[in-house]
Amino acid sequence: MIFKLAWRNTWRNRRRTYITMASIVFAVLLAILLNSVKEGILFRMQENVVSVYTGAIQVHKKGYWEEQTLDNTMAHDSTVMNALLAHTSVQEVVGRLESFMLAASGTYTKASMVVGIEPEKEHLVTSLDKKVISGTYIHKDDEGVMISEGLAEYLKLAVGDTLVLIGQGYRGVSAAGKYPIKALVRFASPELNRRMVYLPLRQAQYLFGAEDRMTALVLDIDNINDTDRVERGLQQAVDARYEVLGWKTLMPGLHQVIEGERAENVIFLFVLYLLIAFGIFGTVLMMTLERQYEFGVLMAIGMKRLRLSSVVVLENIMISTLGALLGTILSIPVVGYFYKFPIQITGELRETYEKFGFEPTFYFSIEPWIFYSQAIVVLCIALVLSVFPVFKIGRLEPVRAMRD
Amino acid sequence: MEGHKDRVIRTEGLFKVYDDGAVSLKAVNDVSLSIEKGEFTALVGPSGSGKTTLLNLIGGLDTPTAGKVWVHEKDISGLKKNQLIDFRLYNIGFVFQAYNLVPVLTARENIEFVMLLQKVGKEERNRRVDQLLGEIGLQDKAGKRPAELSGGQQQRVAVARALASKPQFVLADEPTANLDSKTAENLLDMMAKLNMDEGMTFLFSTHDQRVIDRAKRVITLVDGSIVSDVTREKTTIEA
Structure with missing residues (x-):
């Protein structure tokens, strides 16, 4: 019943759910592409340098x-x-x-x-x-x-x-x-x-x-x-x-360069996920505040806070997971294409790359973690943001909720 | 007091005071009453007389400023929040003015919902839902969601939901306020029948003269205090 309730609640306001999911899809897609190209380049760099000598x-x-x-x-x-x-x-x-x-x-x-x-x-x-x-x-x-x-x-x-x-x-x-x-x-x-x-x-x-x-x-x-x-x-x-x-x-120098690049990527992704978090939070906020009366009624007829919180958390997880899943699925053909046909840098930039001993090609990585890690991150965001409705439900007084 | 085996509700010296610092309001003022099993009682009075507040106190939705509420001689005033939720689930059926069905569940699922919370087995749930749908005459609307039902139909489902948990009594807050005359009469007939056939105890708060006319007992509240308590012979079901 909790699952059924959560699923149906998710689709109560379809437009809002679609908009929230779209923002997650876009962010996950972008995050996967960024991670893929970054890891692809770093892997190639690491392989090239390591295979030169050590x-x-x-x-x-x-x-x-x-x-x-x-x-x-x-x-x-x-x-x-x-x-x-x-x-x-x-x-x-x-x-x-x-x-x-x-x-x-x-x-x-x-x-x-x-x-x-x-x-x-x-x-x-x-x-x-x-x-x-x-x-x-x-x-x-x-x-x-x-x-x-x-x-x-x-x-x-x-x-x-x-x-x-x-x-x-x-x-x-x-x-x-x-x-x-x-x-x-x-x-x-x-x-x-x-x-x-x-x-x-x-x-x-x-x-x-x-x-x-x-x-x-x-x-x-x-x-x-x-x-x-x-x-x-x-x-x-x-x-x-x-x-x-x-x-x-x-080659500690190479290791430091790679770790530095990854750290830079993490900062960028953090900003990206912060934006997603605000998007999801907007939905969570609306879903929580506009249903205070309903929550009051459910508690009045005998639904415990924990069970009610589970429904709301599940709704959150469902929207986020669907968005993350869709974003991941959409990213697979894109990453797959660029993995097979890496982006070749042309013009002056190519010469610059070659001058400094770098391969003038943007490789993409298809390491599985690049894909599933984004879904995990979005899921974690959803769980963290679920603290808000859980907190609200924990403090909810049925009479006041129904009166207000 | 121990001798009242059929006493369902008892309150003694019940007070509910709202105090915002500047103004102090006694919503319920020293109310002592007792309701026996099978009563069909209307709680009447002008707006702001404390009817809903008294129902909320009796239903364990609100806590009294002073005084106590016993349900089947169990003092519920001292129960903790989660204990009160459990208490309501197993002892009290609620019918609200605005129906308050779960919008994403069908009529059948709304009725079944409280039994799921009670962890009643599937077979028993189905049997009871079928029975209640039959009693409220909405077997053909079982798969409809609240938005697809009329106000009267929604309130019938709400009554069925209130009864599904096999409560000790039903508290109904202005149950006919949003219904037209015919629908209200039908709903009252249904509740009166349940009262007579199954001995279900009903306590209404109402302004509605039709409800008052049907009640076996009418308690009048003014400014939070009981000013009259009249018991009649029996309730009637309209032809």
Whole structure:
């Protein structure tokens, strides 16, 4: 009966119900679109940056991240490899050995990051093969290297030229070598673009005198949004000699940027929902005040305050849920379309985006939470606003209500 | 007093004073009365004489400034708000001047409503609603909402609703005030029949001479006090 009463009361003033619902539909639609595009862009940004270098998760010898020296390398351990690969979310584990060295050519020298990679697997975590702009991607048995475009320009080198690397290896040994350049790679990030040198892992181990050792295991996981959960699971899967770090720890700057963007979005949505709240409150206010007499009669004939309040709260929830549901349903084809056909930025803005290393495209996300979270927010607003009629009913005196 | 098994209502030294600081008004002034089971009583008096206030006090809708109200020898003056709601639900049927049916419920659902509040089983509800619809002669209007019924039909449904909870008595505040003569007569006939056939106790507040003419007992209030209390032989049902 409570449900029936609430449902029919909802439609007592159809025009008002439609207007209230329309405001909710519009706001939910707008909120979903905003959230979708924001999350789409952030996800792509996160994926792009993470896939440039760090990968979603890395495993190191415990203490390496605090003190990144070759003395903190770890030996290849098949037990750890098997434990990592046993996790359902882990697709691949790729080894790396990296350290800073001096890159030189003729009279030019520059401090560079020298990274030993497993070429046949590295592209799974960082899409390195797609960044080759000239020459050919290295193989595991190659004796050549790939260097970033900016570094090549600085050292006046090109594909086929020879690069000299000088530095310190494992346990303080001297490390030096001459390598032919097999390819140039280009990064959007200017910092990476002027300092990267890649060579096959075995070559790097030989160069650093670190036979069978690595600084990091880089993990390819099936969903980057799952990083935190996978990170926690893996920490338990490997023993205490190792540290498991997600991209948020590996790239705190990026994490802060993303969180900042989300916070900005929350403020905008807060303003939007504040407007919805006023719209719903207007209806709640009218529905409550114009029915004081009726409430008085219902209490006179024996309806308890709690039950009467339940009817009014339910009415509120019904209008809000219907609006939120309709808004969500309407948003699905719109978001779906833009998910499939992202908005391409054109003109000067596109150039600006590209100049700063951003993709000039507005991607949309179809993460389920983007849709249902709006319905939950609207429902919460409705519940909070229900305090008003509940309060009024709680203080209602039947005689006074019927007399006034 | 313990000997009055059939006494339904008793008030003693009942006062209701409205005081807004500047003016003090005694709406009910030292009213003591008792109503027995099966009475068909009219509470009469000029406007502002305190009829509705007295009904509200007896019905537990309002609290007295002083004095007590007993229903079946139970003192209701000390009950808390929620206890009073429960008390009204199980003991009192209300009929209001403006019918006051729930606008979104059909005639049938309006009658059934109080039984739902009482948590009466579905079978019993249906049986009782059918019976009451038969008694008020509105079986064919069972599915109509109040807006689709005439004033008289709405008031009949209101009476059926008041009776649906099987109350100890029915309080009717000016039940015929908004009805034309013929409809009012029909309604009074129906209530008189219920009074005679089922022994239902009715207490009306009214200005309406037709109601007064039908009442077995007429209590006259002036300025909140009882100035006369006349009991007659029996009530009549018009042909």
